[in-house]
Amino acid sequence: MTGHTRPAQTEHRPPTEATVKQLYATAFRCGKPECPRPLYRMNNETGETILNSRIAHIHARRQGGPRWNPQMTEADNRSAGNLLPLCIEDAAEVDETPAHYPADLLREWKREQLREYDTIQRAWPITDDQAAEAAEQSFGPQQEAAATAAAAAVAQVARCASRLVETSRQQRRAAADAAAGWQAMRARWAQSLGPFFDPGTGDRLTSDEAQVEPPRRDTEECESALRATLRTAKEAIEPVATDLVAELGAVRVVARALGLRCDQVEQDARSLVSAATQWDLSDPGDGVWHQAVARLEAAVQALGAVWHEEDARSQPPQPTVPQSEATACPPAA
Incomplete structure (x- = not known):
């Protein structure tokens, strides 16, 4: 070859x-x-x-x-x-x-x-x-060296961000399995007791509408399993996020004009860590985590766009990851 x-x-x-x-x-x-x-x-x-x-x-x-x-x-x-x-x-x-x-x-x-x-x-x-x-x-050579250092730092940020996304994706699979087990247990319990009807109207109700919950022992067992996967996710993800923040610090030193973009990447990385270490049982599509991933990837692309002279807005957006008010498994301790 x-x-x-x-x-x-x-x-x-x-x-x-x-x-x-x-x-x-x-x-x-x-x-x-x-x-x-x-x-x-x-x-x-x-x-x-x-x-x-x-x-x-x-x-x-x-x-x-x-x-x-x-x-x-x-x-x-x-x-x-x-x-x-x-x-x-x-x-x-x-x-x-x-x-x-x-x-x-x-x-x-x-x-x-x-x-x-x-x-x-x-x-x-x-x-x-x-x-x-x-x-x-x-x-002189020091100018080219500075440009080379900045390019290397921006590239390293992109690599760290990709690693953070992939690590959280891998850890999310175990949490998804644990959450699915919880939901399956609740469905089996409801099926064993149902169907449910509104005593006033006679309309059929879902188990949630009837406010029927499994025994606390079964719920605690499922919740414990989900919390364990979230703790494992936290242990795997946080070191990668720390590396990303460190690389952003390097970019700020060698390319000060990229400071705002670095701030946005750091903010979105922290949002992803938060989203990846909790689980909303009412959100089967895992929407908060997917939004956090999309925002981090967009922020990294914007950082690269500015460095590579592509068109980008002078002020980065300031998104916040919405937190569902529905029942959720709290973040891993």
């Missing part, structure tokens, strides 16, 4: 240091219009100016990167017109959540930044060494 080699992805060379100097000579603060942060900041103790910015590509220089344009030539890609100096926080955000920052918007920021320079005539005429530092911080 022969292997298949993936084609190499296109990658343009980084901008020259001369282009970097040109950028800082025509900008003073972050290119995001409402952001007041200067591109360099002053150390109050030493008076030294410290780089406080990164250079974002409007169209990425690597295939698959944010806002990649396959029609753009290398010369245009590494030109000043395709580059936007931003503060460190905003430079990270526009690349981590590119769906929220399309190229047209960044080009407008670029025009506004140049208009502001024309008005105030304030900029940072940096030295060759400073230009080299800005280029290294913006386009």
Whole structure:
């Protein structure tokens, strides 16, 4: 069996240091219009100016990167017109959540930044060494390493979430069997005593309507069996959920702009744990658990969508898993 080699992805060379100097000579603060942060900041103790910015590509220089344009030539890609100096926080955000920052918007920021320079005539005429530092911080290996770390963390979240869903699915089978045994016992007991009729109207009643319950001893035996399966489910599921929460913490560190999406995944994971460790006897379709699974899977997909530059809402939904008011087996202790 022969292997298949993936084609190499296109990658343009980084901008020259001369282009970097040109950028800082025509900008003073972050290119995001409402952001007041200067591109360099002053150390109050030493008076030294410290780089406080990164250079974002409007169209990425690597295939698959944010806002990649396959029609753009290398010369245009590494030109000043395709580059936007931003503060460190905003430079990270526009690349981590590119769906929220399309190229047209960044080009407008670029025009506004140049208009502001024309008005105030304030900029940072940096030295060759400073230009080299800005280029290294913006386009050097550490930038690619950070992107790689973020991609790996997002992928690990997806794997942990899938493991959580599958583990809860496996554990749910035993609980379903125990609940079915309980229901079968109640049906046999009702059949042995029935049929039931309303003494006033003579209408036939179900065992539930007649409020006929099996002996407490039989009920406790079935309830104990169901509780045991729910305790086992809790012991199996909670460590997987803990791993997922830990991986979400890693994503928050390496891709801060994904924080809201991580919060949603964590909330839905906790809802799934709650749903998987209790059982509603009046819900034969196990609806609460299925809803919890669907919401977690949707939240993970939304997290990946933002990372992969797909269209996603800026604010995630805030669903709550409804709790049935009908008789239910309480959560496992």
